[in-house]
Amino acid sequence: QKEVEQDPGPLSVPEGAIVSLNCTYSNSAFQYFMWYRQYSRKGPELLMYTYSSGNKEDGRFTAQVDKSSKYISLFIRDSQPSDSATYLCARNAGNKLTFGGGTRVLVKP
Amino acid sequence: DAGITQSPRHKVTETGTPVTLRCHQTENHRYMYWYRQDPGHGLRLIHYSYGVKDTDKGEVSDGYSVSRSKTEDFLLTLESATSSQTSVYFCAISGVQGDEQYFGPGTRLTVT
Numbered sequence: 001q002k003e004v005e006q007d008p009g010p011l012s013v014p015e016g017a018i019v020s021l022n023c024t025y026s027n028s029a030f031q032y033f034m035w036y037r038q039y040s041r042k043g044p045e046l047l048m049y050t051y052s053s054g055n056k057e058d059g060r061f062t063a064q065v066d067k068s069s070k071y072i073s074l075f076i077r078d079s080q081p082s083d084s085a086t087y088l089c090a091r092n093a094g095n096k097l098t099f100g101g102g103t104r105v106l107v108k109p
Numbered sequence: 110d111a112g113i114t115q116s117p118r119h120k121v122t123e124t125g126t127p128v129t130l131r132c133h134q135t136e137n138h139r140y141m142y143w144y145r146q147d148p149g150h151g152l153r154l155i156h157y158s159y160g161v162k163d164t165d166k167g168e169v170s171d172g173y174s175v176s177r178s179k180t181e182d183f184l185l186t187l188e189s190a191t192s193s194q195t196s197v198y199f200c201a202i203s204g205v206q207g208d209e210q211y212f213g214p215g216t217r218l219t220v221t
Binding site: 036044046049088090092096097099100 | 152157199201211212213
């Protein structure tokens with residue numbers, strides 16, 4: 001079992017819809033969780049990070065962690081075509097990141 | 110790209126030749142990392158550094174070595190390149206809080 005797992009997608013939504021992305025993880029050690037966005041042929045861009053259970057909001061983005069279920073989520077409200085990218089979740093334990101494989105998202109105008 | 114540059118950005122080399130990739134940061138951060146990204150495997154940590162001359166192995170370190178003689182530079186060397194090392198290589202640095210990592214633009218390496 002991989003330490004961090006993501007559905008590869010692609011996930012296709014109409015513009016304005018809510019994008020819902022999920023990851024599961026297997027290690028229970030104290031750790032941070034991060035979401036990155038990666039456009040084609042670019043480096044990953046940090047969107048959000050959190051270490052506690054519950055929700056964290058930043059503009060149109062909400063990150064959610066459920067440590068009891070080992071489940072992390074990212075929601076994107078009012079999605080735009082510019083949100084079309086691959087979204088990577090990662091756990092950070094001791095300054096080392098373990099990534100999921102990424103979910104490709106396509107927001108159609 | 111958070112003050113991170115990588116060079117070269119693209120390279121084609123032959124099997125068996127040594128290759129060195131450079132990561133340069135202007136943020137004066139302590140931690141620097143090298144990752145590779147491959148379809149089906151995602152991003153995987155190769156090596157990282159927690160200070161000048163202080164380095165450690167990551168998940169996929171075989172066939173790679175690193176050096177850090179200055180805070181701002183972190184070098185990744187493929188001692189004898191193989192076709193399995195064809196990949197996109199990303200450098201990252203730790204953020205202000207020491208836990209966020211910011212990535213460079215990547216180096217696309219092809220080993221023929």
